[in-house]
Amino acid sequence: MRASLIQICVDPAESVAARRDRAAGLVRERTGSDLVVLPELWTTGAFAFDHFGEHAEELRGPTFLALSRAARDAGVWLHGGSIPEHDAGGRLYNTSLVFAPDGTLAASYRKIHRFGFDQGEAVLMGAGDRLVTVDLPETTLGLATCYDLRFPEQFRGLVDAGAETLVVPAGWPARRAAHWNLLARARAVENQAYVLACGTAGTHAGTEQAGRSLVVDPWGEVLAEAGTEEEILTVDFDPATVAATRDRFPALKDRRLGLAEPKEIRP
Numbered sequence: 622m623r624a625s626l627i628q629i630c631v632d633p634a635e636s637v638a639a640r641r642d643r644a645a646g647l648v649r650e651r652t653g654s655d656l657v658v659l660p661e662l663w664t665t666g667a668f669a670f671d672h673f674g675e676h677a678e679e680l681r682g683p684t685f686l687a688l689s690r691a692a693r694d695a696g697v698w699l700h701g702g703s704i705p706e707h708d709a710g711g712r713l714y715n716t717s718l719v720f721a722p723d724g725t726l727a728a729s730y731r732k733i734h735r736f737g738f739d740q741g742e743a744v745l746m747g748a749g750d751r752l753v754t755v756d757l758p759e760t761t762l763g764l765a766t767c768y769d770l771r772f773p774e775q776f777r778g779l780v781d782a783g784a785e786t787l788v789v790p791a792g793w794p795a796r797r798a799a800h801w802n803l804l805a806r807a808r809a810v811e812n813q814a815y816v817l818a819c820g821t822a823g824t825h826a827g828t829e830q831a832g833r834s835l836v837v838d839p840w841g842e843v844l845a846e847a848g849t850e851e852e853i854l855t856v857d858f859d860p861a862t863v864a865a866t867r868d869r870f871p872a873l874k875d876r877r878l879g880l881a882e883p884k885e886i887r888p
């Protein structure tokens with residue numbers, strides 16, 4: 622299976638419309654890949670909180686249409702990264718869109734863990750409450766977005782739902798690049814799954830992006846890693862390695878669920 626991660630540069634000097642066209646063009650050039658992945662909030666920039674409202678779209682808005690056509694033209698599965706979505710009531714969500722090779726929407730996923738503590742996304746956007754997996758002919762994707770990477774229970778839930786390839790679009794900041802790499806590898810090792818982690822390049826809203834997109838195999842080996850600039854990372858991998866790894870080293874079968882609550886021990 623061939624995956625291409627488009628680590629697009631989010632530069633405030635480029636308009637959202639121009640970046641949308643450019644991203645669609647980059648997807649169209651990926652004919653021959655099975656799966657193409659874009660990062661989190663690449664239209665606005667993940668840290669451009671002041672512009673979330675202005676650039677929010679209904680689910681089937683301009684970015685949806687551009688990506689749907691690009692997936693169909695290229696004949697690829699497309700994880701279109703995420704957009705700032707507004708629902709009918711005007712509530713915002715950080716919503717990922719996955720398209721099938723005929724351009725139809727295969728799945729959408731609203732980011733569950735919002736970043737910012739009491740600021741930014743955490744107060745501006747609503748939280749998703751649904752784990753999402755997507756069946757491709759070769760593998761089952763499990764969806765997560767950026768800050769979700771810090772919450773292993775979400776990934777275990779995805780694995781329990783059948784996920785073998787965990788896809789994580791992000792707008793991860795450069796100052797925590799070491800966490801990005803470590804957490805992506807940890808999620809791969811503990812879940813014995815592929816991790817496709819696609820970030821952005823550039824600096825927006827004063828936040829330098831880490832780039833450093835990576836693909837990790839179920840044994841924790843980094844198959845490919847991008848630099849810090851705009852780049853397309855293309856990797857061939859064998860989805861059957863997930864089952865082989867889980868058979869050879871069946872740690873997931875040793876989970877101890879439903880343990881008793883800790884007891885208070887009095888001296």
Ligand SMILES: O=C(O)CCC(=O)C(=O)O
Pocket residue numbers: 667735736766767768769771792793794797800
């Ligand atoms: O967890 C982090 O360090 C970065 C998270 C983040 O930037 C996000 O979710 O947008």
